[in-house]
Amino acid sequence: MQKEDSDSSFPLFDLEFQSTSKRMEMMFYNCYEEKIRPCIDLIDSLRKLGVDKDLNLPAIAVIGDQSSGKSSVLEALSGVSLPRGSGIVTRCPLELKLKKAKGSNVWKGKLTYGHCELDLTDPSEVEDQIRAAQNIMAGEGLGISHKLISLQIESSDVPDLTLIDLPGIARVAVGKQPVDIGDQIKELIKSFIKRQETINLVVVPCNVDIATTEALKMAQQVDPSGERTLGILTKPDLVDKGTESNVVDIVQNLVVELKKGYMIVKCRGQQEINDQLTLNEAIENERRFFEDHKDYRPLLDNKKATIPYLADRLTTELVAHIIQTLPELAKEVEEKLSATTKELERCGEGVPDTVHEKITFLIQKLNDFGQNLRSLSSGEEPDDCIKEQRCYAKVRNEFENWKCHLDRMKYQFYDMMHNKVMEYEKAYRGRELPGFINYKTFETIVKQQIVKLQLPAIQTLKKITEIVRDAFLDVAAYNFKGLPNLMRTAKIRTEDLRKQQESQAEIQLQIQFKIENVVYSQDSIYGQKLTKAKSISEEDSVQDVKSLKSDKFRFTFTSMPKNGATIHEMTTHLKIYFKIATERLANQVPLIIGYYILQEFATKLHIEMLQLIQEKDQIDEYLHEEIDIADKRKTLRNRHQRLAQAHDHLSKFY
The missing domain is CATH 1.20.120.1240 (Dynamin, middle domain)
Structure with missing residues (x-):
């Protein structure tokens, strides 16, 4: 799809979407620049250094059953079309690094996987390039891989977020899929959502029983208290009439309680995609849907509905999570830097040339x-x-x-x-x-x-x-x-x-x-x-003689x-x-x-x-010298350099 100008964007990032005065907008923007942006920039700078190779950085992992609407949510947030289809479409973890550009009408992307790095100039390139990257990383076919594909998007129309899209949960193998594909996917998902630095975004359709949803069960296993889990309900237009109140109860956190609660969104359906409805038009339709719905309208008023409010909420949650995890992150960087220094010393300086x-x-x-x-x-x-x-x-x-x-x-x-x-x-x-x-x-x-x-x-x-x-x-x-x-x-x-x-x-x-x-x-x-x-x-x-003499028995010497x-x-x-x-x-x-x-x-x-x-x-x-040692020394030096720079960045932030 081609990049379009937006008439309405996310409430936190597009001042025109807010129905507030110019003065309030400027105050909010100044607060954003002073408090929120530095946190986002700090994590972005650590990612740019490559520190995420050494430790887990705060992020949001997106999980859901197949056909839960997960890809639609990510498309709405990122502004680009992602691979779609039946069965397993997401075959590798996809890291979406979204960065809001300060200028208008800006869009540039970068796709990184393995040793490849590809610059993208148009949103329409994304879907095909991700499919090609998955074929390289996971092989041709229907298998999956733990290897990460990273898509970085800098645009005027995206929030400052990092999202990790994980494969949809499959219960049984279909066609030529490996027989244990379900277990493979669950193991992959668990490796991400168990990290304390990760917020788990669980996508669940409104027209299924949330209590039996596999994605929510997995999130509860690694986060029993629900402190790191945010539920997202999709497809509200597909619920049976008369059951909307059940959906509202879920969003109001009255059914399966999560400390971060729930939000509800309505993204493009397949028919709308076939009709070439743009993402911006879909966001406008979504807002009208909730405004006109008597049961769902209160959710919109409480900022618990629509993609723009979701973007706002996710950014707030991510920033709060960053602030919460920074002390531990700084400690971990320091410990890893010390360990790397010692390991590098054991490897020595290497053989000179002359x-x-x-x-x-x-x-x-x-x-x-x-x-x-x-x-x-x-x-x-x-x-x-x-x-x-x-x-x-x-x-x-x-x-x-x-x-x-x-x-x-x-x-x-x-x-x-x-x-x-x-x-x-x-x-x-x-x-x-x-x-x-x-x-x-x-x-x-x-x-x-x-x-x-x-x-x-x-x-x-x-x-x-x-x-x-x-x-x-x-x-x-x-x-x-x-x-x-x-x-x-x-x-x-x-x-x-x-x-x-x-x-x-x-x-x-x-x-x-x-x-x-x-x-x-x-x-x-x-x-x-x-x-x-x-x-x-x-x-x-x-002593022996004295002992013998004192004995009451008589001895013959x-x-x-x-x-x-x-x-x-x-x-x-x-x-x-x-x-x-x-x-x-x-x-x-x-x-x-x-x-x-x-x-x-x-x-x-x-x-x-x-x-x-x-x-x-x-x-x-x-x-x-052994080649392995030379390679290890090079790897350690690179790690030491990025950890030392990360340590400096964190020190300056504090």
Whole structure:
């Protein structure tokens, strides 16, 4: 259809439609410019920045059953013809961005979908271009798509509104439609109307039972209180005579209550379209219809009827909704901006172009890697590298497990020591008289017990090596994210060094246990522990004797076995020495593992990686970046830019 000049437009936007004085009109216009327009402009500016890609902006979603009159309402509001026909006509969400132009006789449009952007110069282009866009986005046929098509219209004859037209609700598949088309449409509608930023505009024909309308049921599910839902009744001329009062009751909010209430409109019917009745003529006919109808006239007087009053109401509702949601919107923009900044930092600045800059970039990457390795080895790795628990904490747990194992072995040895000494006394005691300690027995038992600790120590080494290797690879992944060849090189060199460091640490542990075969302790240390042990033993003996004497039963004391004193003395010495040895090993094994597997491993790996700088012919290969990371960085930068600008716009508004 061709664009026409309007004799009567929306009451809020066409001053000639208002039956008020020139002075009142000017006061209203000034109020509009001062209070309403800034809110609309703010949201428009955020949409222009593309912030609606990152968060939900205040909007009005239009839903209704098929043939509810939804398209007719949108046509009347937008001033353009939209796709019509039987079955599913709206196959993609259609965002109608309406902006009232300040000048007269202005009309320009823009259709955006996917990566396409099409400028429109005449309203007659809209219908065919939307059909073509739907075929591209949803495919040829009768299927639907969640992908949004955006139609922006700037005109002298439209209100400042953003409306989202959603597919009409279908109950059963028809013809070649997918069998689950009804469920698909409901899922699509729900994804929009559940948003707290959205006002739900539910279109219902007057000649159906409103209580059973699927669109209203869906709106009530996501908005039980009706705070975000406005009902629109259509086709008032099709109700049976005598039932008009039922329609009036609905509009008066007496049947199915909604906090935003209802309005009623009469748009062009199919016959009027066939007769080429213009939209402006249809609006004039609508006004006369309500003025001349005895039941509906009060609704017009209360501004609850006609498209112009609907436009007025929707603009008021949208502005109020914008004002209500702005604090939360500002908070969400700030949070998303912060999150995007952190994510962008993790992606890094990207590989530079010149050779000199690439070398500097690689050096910085490798130095950061080395610094993070040193931090890890001292228990201070970056938080982003930590998956569940710090590497050093895991290592300390393994060291604690080693200490607990030593304690268990010590007490097990104490439990079986008496029998062990008896066995060795029988086998190895020579010409010593009773009461003399056989040093060979002492030394043999000590060595046998110490050697049992070597395998658990090596097992501890292997567990810790795996922990550290995995942690080093996590640090490499953190530092070399998006650089697969550099990451692969780090992984290879980490694995090679792991084997080397584990082998050296194992050799050192074996040496440590060979050293422990040399039975030795400082005299002063051994003497102090022996004196303390004997003192405790004597106190226990005195207490035992006192206990026996006080017992009312009589006991017969027998003499100690002929070698009892020797065995008692031997077990005391064994306990003391084994305690000294296990205390030494409790510290020495972790020191050896910590040095070779944490400290030296980290240092050597950093040095190994720094040697890559010498391979100048390989630098481009090492710095080859994943395409996905480059694309992600670009996407994040664009998001960061628009969110930062949105933050500035919101700050200025407040």
